[in-house]
Amino acid sequence: MSVRYLIVGGGLAAARAVEGIREVDPDGPITVVTAEDRLPYERPPLSKGILLGSDGPDVVFRHPASWYAEQGVAVRQGIAVTSVDAAARTAWLAGGERQEWERLLLATGASVRTLAVPGADLSGIHYLRTLDDSLSLREEFRAGGDVVVVGAGWIGLEAAAAARSHGARVTMVAPGPAPLHSVLGEQVGCWFTDLHRAHGVDVRLNTRVARIEGETAVTGVTTAAGELIPARIVVAGVGVRPNTALAEAAGAAVDNGILTDAALRTSLPGVWAAGDVAAWQSTFLGTHLRVEHWANALDGGFAAGRSMAGVEVSYDPLPFFYSDQYDAGLEYAGHVPTGTEAEVVLRGDPASGAFLAFWVVPGDGGVRVLAGMHVNTWDTMDAVQGLIRSRAGIDRGRLGDPAVPLEELLP
Numbered sequence: 001m002s003v004r005y006l007i008v009g010g011g012l013a014a015a016r017a018v019e020g021i022r023e024v025d026p027d028g029p030i031t032v033v034t035a036e037d038r039l040p041y042e043r044p045p046l047s048k049g050i051l052l053g054s055d056g057p058d059v060v061f062r063h064p065a066s067w068y069a070e071q072g073v074a075v076r077q078g079i080a081v082t083s084v085d086a087a088a089r090t091a092w093l094a095g096g097e098r099q100e101w102e103r104l105l106l107a108t109g110a111s112v113r114t115l116a117v118p119g120a121d122l123s124g125i126h127y128l129r130t131l132d133d134s135l136s137l138r139e140e141f142r143a144g145g146d147v148v149v150v151g152a153g154w155i156g157l158e159a160a161a162a163a164r165s166h167g168a169r170v171t172m173v174a175p176g177p178a179p180l181h182s183v184l185g186e187q188v189g190c191w192f193t194d195l196h197r198a199h200g201v202d203v204r205l206n207t208r209v210a211r212i213e214g215e216t217a218v219t220g221v222t223t224a225a226g227e228l229i230p231a232r233i234v235v236a237g238v239g240v241r242p243n244t245a246l247a248e249a250a251g252a253a254v255d256n257g258i259l260t261d262a263a264l265r266t267s268l269p270g271v272w273a274a275g276d277v278a279a280w281q282s283t284f285l286g287t288h289l290r291v292e293h294w295a296n297a298l299d300g301g302f303a304a305g306r307s308m309a310g311v312e313v314s315y316d317p318l319p320f321f322y323s324d325q326y327d328a329g330l331e332y333a334g335h336v337p338t339g340t341e342a343e344v345v346l347r348g349d350p351a352s353g354a355f356l357a358f359w360v361v362p363g364d365g366g367v368r369v370l371a372g373m374h375v376n377t378w379d380t381m382d383a384v385q386g387l388i389r390s391r392a393g394i395d396r397g398r399l400g401d402p403a404v405p406l407e408e409l410l411p
Contacts, residue, residue, distance in 0.1 A: 002100035003029040003074075005308060006091060008081045008246070009107030010034025012042035012294065013275030013301030015062035017105050020305020022071055028309070030073045031101075033093065037078035038131065039065060044294045046134035047155055048324055051162040053138060060131055084250040086268035103270050103308045106247055106258060107301060110240035110276040110292060115150065119212030124233045128155055129240070137235065141166040145232035148172075148221045150209050152179035154323055156237035157192060160201050161325040163235070171202040171229050173209055173221065185342070188357050188373070191350045192325075199326050204229075240292060242277045255279060257290035262314045264304040274304035283316045284389065285335055293321035318385055328353065331381050334371025334388045342370055345400045348377065356380060358400075363393035386410050 005021055005028055007014050014032055021030060034040060041060035049055030068075050080094045084104065091099045112127040114120065126137050137159070141147070147163045149156045152174035163170045176182065178189025179196070193203050204223065212234060213220040221229045242257045253259040253267040257279030264272045264280055275297045279290040299317055307313040322331045336342050336359050345367065348355030354376040360367035368391055372384035383406035387394065392411040398404045 002102070003031045004102045005030040005105070006099060006101035006103070007032045007105045007107060008034075008084075008091070009105070009109055009275065009277075010036045010038065010040045010077075011107060011109050011275055012040065012062060012297040013107040013109075013304070014105070015040040015042075016298055016301030017107065017274060017305035017308070018068070018071065018073055020302040020307075021309045022305075024306055024309035024311055027072070030071070031076060031099065032068075032073060033076045033079055033081050033091075033099070035078070035080040036130065039063070039068070039075060039077065041131060042294060042297065043129075044322075046131060047128055047158040047162070050131075050134045051128075051138050051141070051159065052165055053142070057131055057135060081246060084246055084271075086250050086252075086271055089270060101270075104272070105304055105308060106252075106266070106271065106273045106277060107275045107304075108243040108246060108277045110242050112236075113239045113241060115209065115212070115234075115236050115238065117209055117211050119214060119218075122212055122214045122218050123216055124214070124218030124231075125212065126233060126235050128159060128235065128237065138162075138166075140233050141168050143232075144168050146171070146230045147233055147235060148229055148231040149235045149237065150174075150221070151237035151239070152176065152181075152192070152203075152205075153183075153237055153239065154180070154321070156235070157196065157325055158323060159235045159237060160196060161199070164199050164201060164326075169202075170200070171204060171221075171231075172196065173204045173207060173223060173229070175206065175208045177206055179203075184357075184373070185344060185359075187344050191375075195325065195328060240276070242279075242290065244277060247271075247273065247277075255288070257288075259288060262316060263307045264300065264313065264315055265307065272304045272308055274300040280315055283314060284318070287337070289319065289335065291319045291321075293319070295320040318388060320381075320385075328375055329378075330373060330375045332371065332373040333381060333385050334359065334369070336370050340370070343367070345396060347400050348402050350375075356384070358384075358387075360394075360396070360399070363391070365393035366395045367399065368393060369399070380406060383407055383410065 179192040258273040279288040303315040342359040359371040369387040
């Protein structure tokens with residue numbers, strides 16, 4: 001059996017690729033193959049509304065089964081694609097089934113990194129990547145008791161906030177001097193420390209987990225400093241790895257993700273990539289980027305679908321993400337290259353719970369904005385992204401002055 005479009009993956013990028021294809025090609029046969037036994041779904045609610053208990057599981061699904069049927073799309077659930085031959089335009093599924101295709105999208109996502117310490121195989125250690133993970137963890141939080149969160153990235157912070165909302169006692173253990181230190185730096189990262197401590201989280205920084213205690217199930221965590229922290233469960237948020245094995249085995253160029261051009265085409269003929277697994281060529285930033293956030297799956301999947309259907313596409317967004325923790329809602333846009341000595345300019349008082357932060361470098365006649373984040377300061381992202389894209393030198397004092405409308409700083 002042959003199809004015009006084969007989409008491998010079960011996340012938002014896969015669903016959006018179908019939308020992108022159908023906008024251009026209303027009739028070309030499409031098959032989606034996902035290893036999970038579910039329709040394609042998006043992941044932000046897993047660490048937000050579902051984990052908090054404010055949303056039911058159906059909120060994650062982009063489309064119901066009836067929509068795929070109406071669009072003439074076959075969704076093969078619970079089946080892994082085991083290999084791809086790009087020259088023969090053929091994929092093999094688990095069980096030996098052969099699937100021929102004309103155009104292939106790899107939207108294989110990412111997998112969680114697991115703890116590599118003694119005791120990491122004990123019962124009671126949780127990771128958060130799938131809907132089942134989220135539903136299971138929510139019930140554990142509702143049961144209360146001692147929860148240790150390992151890692152202070154976005155997943156760790158949102159998991160800690162959700163656990164506290166259910167009344168669990170929460171300790172967070174992280175190796176850096178502040179949450180999100182590698183992304184936001186110490187100054188802004190410390191604001192997250194204060195936020196979580198104000199909501200009752202015991203934040204332990206500059207230390208690592210040495211081992212997980214227990215015989216068959218978790219009873220505690222011992223840190224590298226020798227501290228024993230009681231724990232009924234452990235939530236590990238220590239990052240993800242892009243699922244590139246299928247692409248690598250097929251001969252695609254890979255470097256921290258499947259490398260693509262601005263049209264999301266890989267180095268293999270007839271093969272595209274999108275979502276968490278793709279490292280696309282950013283024309284604006286002049287480098288390959290791989291971004292593990294909702295906006296990239298949303299926009300990148302759609303762009304890949306249109307590109308597969310024959311539209312000339314140049315995918316060049318600014319990285320964007322959002323987070324909700326307690327009563328704090330935030331959005332971030334931009335990119336600070338690793339090793340860049342960026343200064344942080346604050347607009348507003350972080351102690352008030354509503355402010356903006358800008359990561360800047362010297363520019364002509366002022367500073368140039370590389371990235372910006374707001375906390376509870378809504379309707380500012382368009383202006384923030386405009387400042388970044390302008391590459392203009394901006395007066396530092398005016399940038400940090402809440403009395404000066406952001407729009408007045410745009411060239």
